Amino acid sequence: MSIIYGDQNIFLPSHGNYGRYLLDSILKCKDKIALIDGAYDKIITFSDLAQRAVNLTSYLKEQGVKQNDVVALCSENRIEYMITIIGVFSSGATLACINNAYSDDEMTHSLDIAKPKYIFLSPETRDKYNKIIKNRKGIEKIIVFENTNNTNAINFDDIVTKRNVDVKTYKHVDLKGGTALILYSSGTTGLAKGAKITHTNLITSAQQSLPSTRDLITIFVSPWSSTMGLICSLHEIVQGKTIAFLPRFNERQYLNAIQKYKIAILTVAPPVVVILCKSTIAKEYDLSCVEIIHCGGAPLNMSVISELKSKYPHIKHVLQGYGMTEAAGTLTAESEDDCKEGSVGKIVAGNIIKIVDVETRKILGPGQTGEVCVKGAAQFDGYIGKDSKDEFDEDGFYKTGDIAYYDEDGFFYVVDRIKELIKYKAWQVPPSELEDLLLQHPAVKDAAVSARPDVLAGELPTAFIVKQPNANIAERDIVEFIDKKVSPWKRLRGGVIFVKEIPKTSSGKIIRRKLREMLPKLPASKL
Incomplete structure (x- = not known):
C-alpha cells in the first residue's frame, strides 16, 4: 500500500511566467512551420508566431492590462487563437478559454464567473453571442479576428501586424505565482466549473512529455x-x-x-x-x-x-x-x-x-x-x-x-x-464495460450506457445505440448479444434505445445526464 510519485524535479524559471517560458522555446525554432490550419491551408512559422504574440502582449500592457485581470477567448480553433493564448499568458493576465459550442445559458454562466475585462472573438462567435456580450457591463473591449466593420469592436490584425516589437529584448512581466488560465470543466454532471490553472501548473505540465528525437507532425x-x-x-x-x-x-x-x-x-x-x-x-x-x-x-x-x-x-x-x-x-x-x-x-x-x-x-x-x-x-x-x-x-x-x-x-x-457506476441491487455495473461490448457489434456505430431508475432494483443498465447506416437491428438482438457476454446483473434490463447521436463533450466524454434526461421521454423496454 503506497502513494505513487512522479518525478518531482521540475524546472521552474525565476521569472515564473509561462508565456515567456513558451516564447523561449518558440524562438529557438525560427522559420520552421509551427501551425497548419488544415481547413484553409494556412500556415504560420514559429518566428511569426512569437512576433505576433509579443505584439499582442505589448498592446495589452499599453492598455493597462495587469496580472489577475481576466481576458476571455471564445473562438473555433484558428491561428489567431494560439497567438492570443501566448500573448495573454505573457502579459500576466488570466486567460479564460470559453467553448464556442456553448449554449446561451452556458456562455452567460461562463462570463458571469470569470468576469473578463476584454474578450477575443472570431467573426462566428461574435455573431453567435453578440447580444450576451453587449449586455455584460464589465467587458471594456471586444477584439475580433479578421476585419470587422463593427465600430464597437477592435480589429485583431491591427494589433498584431501593425507594430513590430523586438521579441528578443522585450521585457516580459515577472510573476510570483498567480492564475494563468481558467479552464472550464467538461460539465458532464451540470454547468461547467472554472478551474484556476497557475503559471506553475502549466510550466510543470510542459515538462511531462518526454522529448522526441523524431520530428513528426x-x-x-x-x-x-x-x-x-x-x-x-x-x-x-x-x-x-x-x-x-x-x-x-x-x-x-x-x-x-x-x-x-x-x-x-x-x-x-x-x-x-x-x-x-x-x-x-x-x-x-x-x-x-x-x-x-x-x-x-x-x-x-x-x-x-x-x-x-x-x-x-x-x-x-x-x-x-x-x-x-x-x-x-x-x-x-x-x-x-x-x-x-x-x-x-x-x-x-x-x-x-x-x-x-x-x-x-x-x-x-x-x-x-x-x-x-x-x-x-x-x-x-x-x-x-x-x-x-x-x-x-x-x-x-x-x-x-x-x-x-x-x-x-x-x-x-x-x-x-x-457517479456513473450503475447500482443494480447489490451490484455495481461499470457503463464503460458494456459500451466496450456494444461497440463490438457490427451494426453498432456508437453506444452509451446509463441507468434507468427502478423501484425494486435501484437502477437498470440501459443502452443508447447509434446504428450503422442501413443496419437492420432490433432491441432484442442487442439485448441477446450482451446477455451472452456478461454476468446476470450486467444485462441490459433497462432496455435499448436507438438514437441519432450520443451526447458528448468536446473532449469525447459521454454526457450521461443528457442520456438520463431522455429517459422519461422515451418508451420503456418491453423485455
Missing part, C-alpha cells in the same frame, strides 16, 4: 477551449513540433488533411478512433503516414483498439493517457517505449497519486480498485468563485471521482466514474 481536432486540445497542443509547441489542426471535426476534411500534410500522429478523443474504425470512406485516402495515435479525454475500449489495428496495420502504437482539467492536463501516460495494452500508462512528472477505498478512504495497493486522488505541482488552485474545500481530502489530495487501479509495474487502469 501531429493533428488536433479537439477544441483549444478543452484541456486535452489546449494542453496537448502546447506540449507540442514547447518541443518545437509542427501541429496541424481543424476548427471542428469533419470526417472527409480530417482524412484529407492526414493525407495532404503527411500526418504521423493523431491526438484524439475516443469518438474519432471509433469513426476511423467504422469509416466507409477512409479507403479513399492514403493514411499510411499515420504511425501513432494518442488517445485521451475518456477511456478507449479494447475492442476498438483491436479493430483499429486490424484495419490500419501501419499504425505502430495506440497510446492512452489519463488526465483532467484539475491536474492541468496529464496524470498518467503511455510512451512508445513504455506501454501496456489496456492501460493509461504510468504517472508523469509533477504528480502524486493515491488510490483509496471509496468508503473507508484507506490507501490501497496494486490491483485494488478505488478512487483516484491526486496532488503535486500540476494540481490546480481551486475553482473560480466557488468554495473548493470539499474537493480535497485532509491531506490536500484532490478527489477526482474516478475509479481506477494500478498494477505491480505502475501502470494505471481507469474503470469508471463513481
Whole structure:
C-alpha cells in the first residue's frame, strides 16, 4: 500500500511566467512551420508566431492590462487563437478559454464567473453571442479576428501586424505565482466549473512529455477551449513540433488533411478512433503516414483498439493517457517505449497519486480498485468563485471521482466514474464495460450506457445505440448479444434505445445526464 510519485524535479524559471517560458522555446525554432490550419491551408512559422504574440502582449500592457485581470477567448480553433493564448499568458493576465459550442445559458454562466475585462472573438462567435456580450457591463473591449466593420469592436490584425516589437529584448512581466488560465470543466454532471490553472501548473505540465528525437507532425481536432486540445497542443509547441489542426471535426476534411500534410500522429478523443474504425470512406485516402495515435479525454475500449489495428496495420502504437482539467492536463501516460495494452500508462512528472477505498478512504495497493486522488505541482488552485474545500481530502489530495487501479509495474487502469457506476441491487455495473461490448457489434456505430431508475432494483443498465447506416437491428438482438457476454446483473434490463447521436463533450466524454434526461421521454423496454 503506497502513494505513487512522479518525478518531482521540475524546472521552474525565476521569472515564473509561462508565456515567456513558451516564447523561449518558440524562438529557438525560427522559420520552421509551427501551425497548419488544415481547413484553409494556412500556415504560420514559429518566428511569426512569437512576433505576433509579443505584439499582442505589448498592446495589452499599453492598455493597462495587469496580472489577475481576466481576458476571455471564445473562438473555433484558428491561428489567431494560439497567438492570443501566448500573448495573454505573457502579459500576466488570466486567460479564460470559453467553448464556442456553448449554449446561451452556458456562455452567460461562463462570463458571469470569470468576469473578463476584454474578450477575443472570431467573426462566428461574435455573431453567435453578440447580444450576451453587449449586455455584460464589465467587458471594456471586444477584439475580433479578421476585419470587422463593427465600430464597437477592435480589429485583431491591427494589433498584431501593425507594430513590430523586438521579441528578443522585450521585457516580459515577472510573476510570483498567480492564475494563468481558467479552464472550464467538461460539465458532464451540470454547468461547467472554472478551474484556476497557475503559471506553475502549466510550466510543470510542459515538462511531462518526454522529448522526441523524431520530428513528426501531429493533428488536433479537439477544441483549444478543452484541456486535452489546449494542453496537448502546447506540449507540442514547447518541443518545437509542427501541429496541424481543424476548427471542428469533419470526417472527409480530417482524412484529407492526414493525407495532404503527411500526418504521423493523431491526438484524439475516443469518438474519432471509433469513426476511423467504422469509416466507409477512409479507403479513399492514403493514411499510411499515420504511425501513432494518442488517445485521451475518456477511456478507449479494447475492442476498438483491436479493430483499429486490424484495419490500419501501419499504425505502430495506440497510446492512452489519463488526465483532467484539475491536474492541468496529464496524470498518467503511455510512451512508445513504455506501454501496456489496456492501460493509461504510468504517472508523469509533477504528480502524486493515491488510490483509496471509496468508503473507508484507506490507501490501497496494486490491483485494488478505488478512487483516484491526486496532488503535486500540476494540481490546480481551486475553482473560480466557488468554495473548493470539499474537493480535497485532509491531506490536500484532490478527489477526482474516478475509479481506477494500478498494477505491480505502475501502470494505471481507469474503470469508471463513481457517479456513473450503475447500482443494480447489490451490484455495481461499470457503463464503460458494456459500451466496450456494444461497440463490438457490427451494426453498432456508437453506444452509451446509463441507468434507468427502478423501484425494486435501484437502477437498470440501459443502452443508447447509434446504428450503422442501413443496419437492420432490433432491441432484442442487442439485448441477446450482451446477455451472452456478461454476468446476470450486467444485462441490459433497462432496455435499448436507438438514437441519432450520443451526447458528448468536446473532449469525447459521454454526457450521461443528457442520456438520463431522455429517459422519461422515451418508451420503456418491453423485455
